[in-house]
Amino acid sequence: xxxxxxxxxxxxxxxxxxxxxxxxxxxxxxxxxxxxxxxxxxxxxxxxxxxxxxxxxxxxxxxxxxxxxxxxxxxxxxxxxxxxxxxxxxxxxxxxxxxxxxxxxxxxxxxxxxxxxxxxxxxxxxxxxxxxxxxxxxxxxxxxxxxxxxxxxxxxxxxxxxxxxxxxxxxxxxxxxxxxxxxxxxxxxxxxxxxxxxxxxxxxxxxxxxxxxxxxxxxxxxxxxxxxxxxxxxxxxxxxxxxxxxxxxxxxxxxxxxxxxxxxxxxxxxxxxxxxxxxxxxxxxxxxxxxxxxxxxxxxxxxxxxxxxxxxxxxxxxxxxxxxxxxxxxxxxxxxxxxxxxxxxxxxxxxxxxxxxxxxxxxxxxxxxxxxxxxxxxxxxxxxxxxxxxxxxxxxxxxxxxxxxxxxxxxxxxxxxxxxxxxxxxxxxxxxxxxxxxxxxxxxxxxxxxxxxxxxxxxxxxxxxxxxxxxxxxxxxxxxxxxxxxxxxxxxxxxxxxxxxxxxxxxxxxxxxxxxxxxxxxxxxxxxxxxxxxxxxxxxxxx
Numbered sequence: 113x114x115x116x117x118x119x120x121x122x123x124x125x126x127x128x129x130x131x132x133x134x135x136x137x138x139x140x141x142x143x144x145x146x147x148x149x150x151x152x153x154x155x156x157x158x159x160x161x162x163x164x165x166x167x168x169x170x171x172x173x174x175x176x177x178x179x180x181x182x183x184x185x186x187x188x189x190x191x192x193x194x195x196x197x198x199x200x201x202x203x204x205x206x207x208x209x210x211x212x213x214x215x216x217x218x219x220x221x222x223x224x225x226x227x228x229x230x231x232x233x234x235x236x237x238x239x240x241x242x243x244x245x246x247x248x249x250x251x252x253x254x255x256x257x258x259x260x261x262x263x264x265x266x267x268x269x270x271x272x273x274x275x276x277x278x279x280x281x282x283x284x285x286x287x288x289x290x291x292x293x294x295x296x297x298x299x300x301x302x303x304x305x306x307x308x309x310x311x312x313x314x315x316x317x318x319x320x321x322x323x324x325x326x327x328x329x330x331x332x333x334x335x336x337x338x339x340x341x342x343x344x345x346x347x348x349x350x351x352x353x354x355x356x357x358x359x360x361x362x363x364x365x366x367x368x369x370x371x372x373x374x375x376x377x378x379x380x381x382x383x384x385x386x387x388x389x390x391x392x393x394x395x396x397x398x399x400x401x402x403x404x405x406x407x408x409x410x411x412x413x414x415x416x417x418x419x420x421x422x423x424x425x426x427x428x429x430x431x432x433x434x435x436x437x438x439x440x441x442x443x444x445x446x447x448x449x450x451x452x453x454x455x456x457x458x459x460x461x462x463x464x465x466x467x468x469x470x471x472x473x474x475x476x477x478x479x480x481x482x483x484x485x486x487x488x489x490x491x492x493x494x495x496x497x498x499x500x501x502x503x504x505x506x507x508x509x510x511x512x513x514x515x516x517x518x519x520x521x522x523x524x525x526x527x528x529x530x531x532x533x534x535x536x537x538x539x540x541x542x543x544x545x546x547x548x549x550x551x552x553x554x555x556x557x558x559x560x561x562x563x564x565x566x567x568x569x570x571x572x573x574x575x576x577x578x579x580x581x582x583x584x585x586x587x588x589x590x591x592x593x594x595x596x597x598x599x600x601x602x603x604x605x606x607x608x609x610x611x612x613x614x615x616x617x618x619x620x621x622x623x624x625x626x627x628x629x630x631x632x633x634x635x636x637x638x639x640x641x642x643x644x645x646x647x648x649x650x651x652x653x654x655x
Contacts, residue, residue, distance in 0.1 A: 319500070
């Protein structure tokens with residue numbers, strides 16, 4: 113066709129093309145996937161059936177297991193700092209904590225709420241519902257309704273919320289006007305999310321962060337679960353009683369003495385006794401019977417909270433299916449870190465030990481992810497934001513330190529240049545009576561190297577230093593002994609035998625130190641701003 117001789121048809125063609133392009137844009141917009149990021153608090157891999165822990169036979173998560181088997185399960189997902197606020201800051205910023213500025217529970221994210229900002233640029237409506245715990249307004253979201261009270265944790269029963277458009281100031285106090293609700297927080301948060309999904313403007317795709325408080329301690333489960341597992345004997349971890357070779361002077365003190373925590377009878381090697389107080393276990397009962405009784409009650413209450421999460425996921429997934437959105441929605445499930453369930457006679461998180469550091473991470477999206485896939489690729493929580501952004505059609509911003517694993521989701525294969533190790537750092541030295549010394553380290557697929565440097569991030573020896581002395585059971589001024597720990601994860605997956613200093617591991621030990629130093633430089637965490645810590649690191653690097 114000679115277009116120069118057909119002016120009318122040219123105009124008609126342009127008009128038609130314009131219509132086609134417009135229609136194509138609308139189709140593409142309609143097909144753009146919704147994204148729901150679901151995160152529970154302290155839901156560790158041991159409490160998810162598909163990860164095959166000693167608790168899997170109890171069938172604690174049937175709904176989540178079915179969901180997981182319809183997508184991809186990550187075996188080696190790790191937090192970069194196993195504590196609530198820093199982990200959430202890493203997830204929403206795509207940065208390590210020394211970069212985003214949130215290194216402890218008192219940090220606030222302010223202007224680095226990058227994930228929702230980037231998704232809004234891609235045409236997404238953004239929302240967060242449930243636990244926020246970042247001590248500032250989640251202002252980057254188009255909509256939010258988040259828990260307040262209890263130090264930002266929110267309450268298990270009759271929780272109160274703040275919502276987009278309300279007038280308030282941080283920190284929220286008892287005088288702050290809030291939205292009061294009735295019921296258990298897991299149920300209430302699911303109700304709010306389903307209501308938002310029903311009433312939102314569906315002209316845009318959405319990105320929703322749906323965050324539960326459960327199963328965070330003190331494990332206040334909904335009353336309907338009071339009899340769940342009541343007459344069941346809970347399987348014990350192999351390391352609940354025998355920890356002779358685990359640890360170092362950095363975690364046990366010199367001559368294997370116990371590091372006692374001021375203000376409580378709990379010892380560093382048996383923090384589960386402190387939990388027993390909260391479980392109303394008779395303090396006059398001697399070990400090992402005391403530990404046995406405490407463990408049984410601890411795990412039952414924990415899994416009752418997990419059961420509430422699993423049942424509410426069934427409600428959420430059912431709504432998505434009924435609304436026809438289930439298969440057009442990228443659904444991610446994770447916890448904000450791992451959690452110790454009696455392993456090494458420990459509770460809580462914070463440690464670089466596997467149960468605390470390892471996160472569940474599951475993604476379902478039938479249009480782009482093959483069902484039934486598992487991967488042992490190493491990812492960490494700074495990678496979540498880049499991956500979500502790229503799955504939404506964007507590119508990872510230069511300011512994010514994490515890397516997108518979108519290609520792993522799509523192919524099941526690791527790129528040739530994918531990371532072979534992940535970096536970890538816990539900053540909150542001896543905080544909250546948990547008695548965790550500050551430490552950093554590196555985890556590869558086969559080994560884990562940890563350095564316990566044992567100093568608070570503020571130099572408490574400096575008489576001119578300004579630092580928080582409020583009494584949450586913190587023992588910031590206590591310096592614990594510096595020490596190294598090395599675990600051969602292939603031969604010792606439960607980390608029962610610290611082989612640091614063993615001549616048979618000298619070559620591995622040296623290689624891991626080189627890799628750790630390089631990784632610290634790569635992420636920019638070299639302690640130049642903390643000379644009192646750098647001094648300890650330098651003095652003990654070759655010991």
